[in-house]
Amino acid sequence: MAFAALFSSSKPSPVLTTRENAKGRDAIYVAAVPLRAPRGPAQMLVSTAYSLGAWNLQHFMVIIKPSSPHPQAFVFDFQPQDPEDFYVMLSALFSGQVAGVVLKRSLKRIPKIRCWFVGFSNVNGVELANNFSEGWSTQLIVxxxxxxxxxxxxxxxxxxxxxxLEHLSLHSLKKPE
Structure with a gap:
């Protein structure tokens, strides 16, 4: 129930935003970006869908902001090896398997739009994410x-x-009061 309240409130939760509770814990975020597609009409379509906020036509990823004074955050995501390949797009559209890849990149700062704080990791979040990613099957099926x-x-x-993501979609689609 507290989890649902976290996403339904327009005000930040005082419990989750205090520095005392965050000390020594890595902050976890979920971000959305436009899907990548082959150049041309397909790319224009997914960019338009993203601009309109079509929830299912976005690419989601996890961002970890370590609690250490480390200046960068880390992004973990799973996507096709070649997301701009036309044949990969066709296969993905028809629920075929395509070769995927788990990526880890660094960010200088947390994005300000389409990025949601979802909680804290009690232990080293980057190490946990690396371990999780190593065991993740890279056969992508949309x-x-x-x-x-x-x-x-x-x-x-x-x-x-x-x-x-279900909780975030309900929150992001909710009309402002």
Whole structure:
């Protein structure tokens, strides 16, 4: 119930935002970016869908901001090896398996839009994410084993919170009061 309240409140939770509770804990975020597609009409379509906020036509990833004074955050995501390949897109659209890859990159700062704080990891979040990613099957099947499943699984592994994207979609689609 407290998890649902975290996403339904327009005000930050005082429990989760105090420095005392955050000390020594890595902050976990979920971010959304436009799907990558082959150049041309397909790319224009997914960019438009992203701009309009079409939830299922976004690429999701997990960002970990270590509690150490380390200046950078780390992004973990799962995507096709070549997301801009036309044949990969066709196969993915028809629920075919495509070769995927788990990526880890660094960021200088946390994005300000389409990025949601979802909790804290009690132990080294980057190490936990590395271990989780090593065991993740890289056979991508859209709708069955894709970036959404990876994001939900990694967030649950880091924070214990289940189905985080479902909660975020309900919150992000909710009209302001």
């Amino acid at each position: 709708g069955k084993h894709d970036c959404r499943h990876y994001t939900n699984g990694l967030v649950e592994h880091l924070t214990g919170k289940q189905s985080v």
